[in-house]
Amino acid sequence: MSNYVIHADQKLLATLRAYYKDALSDRLPAGALFAAKRPDVTITAYRSGKVLFQGKAAEQEAAKWMENHTAPENKQKDQNRAKTTALSEQELGSLSAIGSDEVGTGDYFGPIVVAAAYVDRGHLDRIAALGVKDSKQLNDETITRIAPTIMETVPYAVTVLTNAEYNRWQQSGMPQTKMKALLHNRTLAKLIDDIAPIEPEAIIIDQFLERNSYFRYLEDETRIVRERVHCLPKAEGVHVAVAAASIIARYMFLAEMDKLSRTVGLPLPKGAGAIVDEAAAQLIRQQGVGALETCAKLHFANTKKALDIAKHS
Structure with a gap:
């Protein structure tokens, strides 16, 4: 069980009690002012001002309150984070x-695909020698040729957000960021689970948001990867x-596009240009507008353009 501690003044203690009022417990350990229990975390506030967070979500929950209230036992962790953040790109x-x-x-057609890869110090030169660079600088033929070798060489993980799920998220009001x-x-x-007990020395995300904004979007997640995370622009040039x-x-993504095309x-063309509008219009004419739901991002302007083309052709 993870434990995390902050020190709170009277004002923060009152804020905490009010925030967790729906989860307050009647059973208090000795010296406690109040305790609250949520599915992934238990919070116990003591008269001394110490607030103890315990459970899977302990660090994430404590992080909401720890600004200017960091306990001495957590200072070394914070110093380590600061040291990592201060590292140069080199x-x-x-x-x-x-x-x-x-x-x-x-891309109008096709899912969003996120991939993460772990490269240890001993493989940096080997991976670089494969011609690894930002995929936007490589054509699809080159990617198809070198990707399998990379995937055989380094641990990796992939998450695919299907178009159907994307459209549900978007229609619920969730921004793409x-x-x-x-x-x-x-x-x-x-x-991280796959490579355990190995721990990476850094986690580098190709930046689409500032780091603080990135973590704000994750506040409701039960598990947040927070340690040693860097959000850097053009990060493919920072680390292989x-x-x-x-x-x-x-x-x-190319494999998913081929699969959707067969389905x-x-x-289905890539991108969001005029050729995409024509393909979407053809799909509407052949199968109806409902066919777009499982292969396209419906809120893109291409949908309206395709409907207009299909209507007038």
Whole structure:
């Protein structure tokens, strides 16, 4: 069981009691002011001002309150985080690290795919020698050729957000940036579990949000990968693990596009240009507008354009 402690003044103690009022417990340990129990965390506040968080979500829950209230026993952790954050890009590039990237966010057809890859220090040169670079700099033929070798060489994890699920999330009001945050976090958690007990020295996300905004989107998640996480622009140039993840994500996206094309019986083009509008219009004419729900991101402007084309052709 994870334990995490903060020190709170009287004002914060009152705030905590009010926040957890629906989960307050009648059974109090000696010296406690109040205790609250939630599914993944138990919170116990003591008269001394110490607040103890216990359970799977202990660190995530404590993090909501720890600004300017960090307990002495947690200071070393915070100093370690600060030291990692202060590393230069050159230093980060030499570490054993997990990198993560996503593809498909700007494509009308096809899912969003997030991949994470772990590359240890001993494999940095070997992976770089494969010609690993940002997938946007490689054509699909090259990606199809080198991705299997990368996937045989390094541990990786992939999460695919299908179009049907994407449309449900989007229609519920979720912005695409939050979708990406959730997918990255879940993919990182899968890979961390897969490589355990190995612990990466850094986790590098190709930045689509500032780090603080990224973690705000994850507040309701039961598990948050928080330690040693860096959100860096053009991160594929910082660490080869991000470039490897980028290639794996693109490779899996291409496979998903082929699968969708076979399912609908029509070649589905990538991107969101005029050729996509025409393909979507053809699909509407052949199978009805409902066919788009499982292969397209419906809120894109392409849907309206395709409907107009189908109507007037």
